[in-house]
Amino acid sequence: MFAGLLRRASVTSAHTRLRAMAQASSTSPAGGIRTDKLDLGAASGRDGVVLLACGSFNPPHKVHVRMLELAGDALSRSGVQVLGAYMSPVSSRYEKKGLVDAKHRVAMCEAAVRDSALVMVDDWEATQPQWSRTVDVLESVRSRIREAVGGAPVRVMIVCGSDLIESFTVPNLWSEEHMLSLVVENGIVCISRPGYDGRRTLEGIDSLRDRQGDWRILFVENDVLADLSSTKLREALASGDPIEDLVPEGVEAYVRENGLYAGGA
Numbered sequence: 001m002f003a004g005l006l007r008r009a010s011v012t013s014a015h016t017r018l019r020a021m022a023q024a025s026s027t028s029p030a031g032g033i034r035t036d037k038l039d040l041g042a043a044s045g046r047d048g049v050v051l052l053a054c055g056s057f058n059p060p061h062k063v064h065v066r067m068l069e070l071a072g073d074a075l076s077r078s079g080v081q082v083l084g085a086y087m088s089p090v091s092s093r094y095e096k097k098g099l100v101d102a103k104h105r106v107a108m109c110e111a112a113v114r115d116s117a118l119v120m121v122d123d124w125e126a127t128q129p130q131w132s133r134t135v136d137v138l139e140s141v142r143s144r145i146r147e148a149v150g151g152a153p154v155r156v157m158i159v160c161g162s163d164l165i166e167s168f169t170v171p172n173l174w175s176e177e178h179m180l181s182l183v184v185e186n187g188i189v190c191i192s193r194p195g196y197d198g199r200r201t202l203e204g205i206d207s208l209r210d211r212q213g214d215w216r217i218l219f220v221e222n223d224v225l226a227d228l229s230s231t232k233l234r235e236a237l238a239s240g241d242p243i244e245d246l247v248p249e250g251v252e253a254y255v256r257e258n259g260l261y262a263g264g265a
Contacts, residue, residue: 033144034120038084040149048152049075050145051085051189053159054125054134056096056230057105059255060087060112061247063228068119071159071189074220083154086122086141087113094131098234100260102126111250134158135178138186157187157216165190165198168205176207183208187216194221237261 039048051071057064068085075082089105090096106123113119124144125137132140142156158164165188168174182188183202190198198219202208208215228246236243238261244252255261 033086033122033124033141033148035084035148037116037118037120038145038148039082048081048083048154049187050083050141050154050156051075051159052088052122052138052141052156053086054088054137055090056094056099057087057089057109057112058096058099058230059105059233059247059251059261060109061228061230061233061251065112065116065119065248067161067191067222068159069116070191070220070222071157071218072118074218075157075189078218082118083145083149085119085159087119088122088124088137088141089126091126091128091131093129098261104254104258104260108251108254111254112248114250115248133178135181138182155186157189158182159189159191162190162192162196162198164188165192165201168208169201179205179208180211183217184211184214185216187218189218189220191220191222196221234261 038050051068053064053068055064064087068087072082072085087109089102089109090099092099092102102123103126106121106126109121113121122141124140125132138156138158142154145154145156146152168179192198196219198217202215202217203212233243233246236246237255242252243255
């Protein structure tokens with residue numbers, strides 16, 4: 001249970017100890033999950049939290065990584081033991097115009113998190129033969145993390161923008177069971193613009209309002225690069241404009257080398 005809004009969150013040195021950990025292969029072991037940046041020592045102690053961001057990442061940009069790092073720092077300051085974080089690119093079977101193949105988006109995400117001490121890439125969702133629901137991705141990550149840490153209790157929290165919170169109000173998009181799974185059982189860290197009142201949105205949903213005392217949700221206000229989006233990056237690339245200031249090092253080079261997004265937004 002988290003109360004109130006945080007004024008701001010910024011990345012600190014809370015996770016710099018992870019930089020000394022050995023770097024593993026960029027490919028997840030069969031049936032497993034990357035743990036090269038996971039705080040395995042902390043996982044063997046009190047209950048830990050793993051952060052998960054699902055999305056197209058088409059392409060990934062600085063805000064995608066920044067959101068996970070902001071969430072990790074905010075939770076750490078709240079006394080929560082953060083073990084690590086993952087970006088999970090959606091499968092190529094997700095029907096979205098202009099979505100490049102999952103293998104490219106996984107590779108770009110790997111480039112995006114290379115210098116992050118906290119964030120890794122999980123390719124389970126990307127390799128599925130069909131689109132996966134957020135709760136199914138979460139359960140897959142939790143199951144494989146628990147196996148990796150020897151069965152220790154681990155909770156997976158979704159990191160998202162305010163668009164996910166607002167999507168709860170779309171008729172027939174989310175089941176009551178899945179909303180409760182995210183908001184009550186697992187938890188959400190919402191990175192939002194200053195002044196955004198996501199609690200009011202959630203209070204307008206009967207099934208969530210009835211469980212308000214059990215919410216596990218944290219709102220982190222942030223306005224850094226708030227208007228950056230993958231759509232704008234694709235438009236810039238289609239126009240031949242530089243994007244090196246908007247994406248982590250290595251992403252633009254991968255895009256150029258593989259001729260991605262050159263045909264339009």
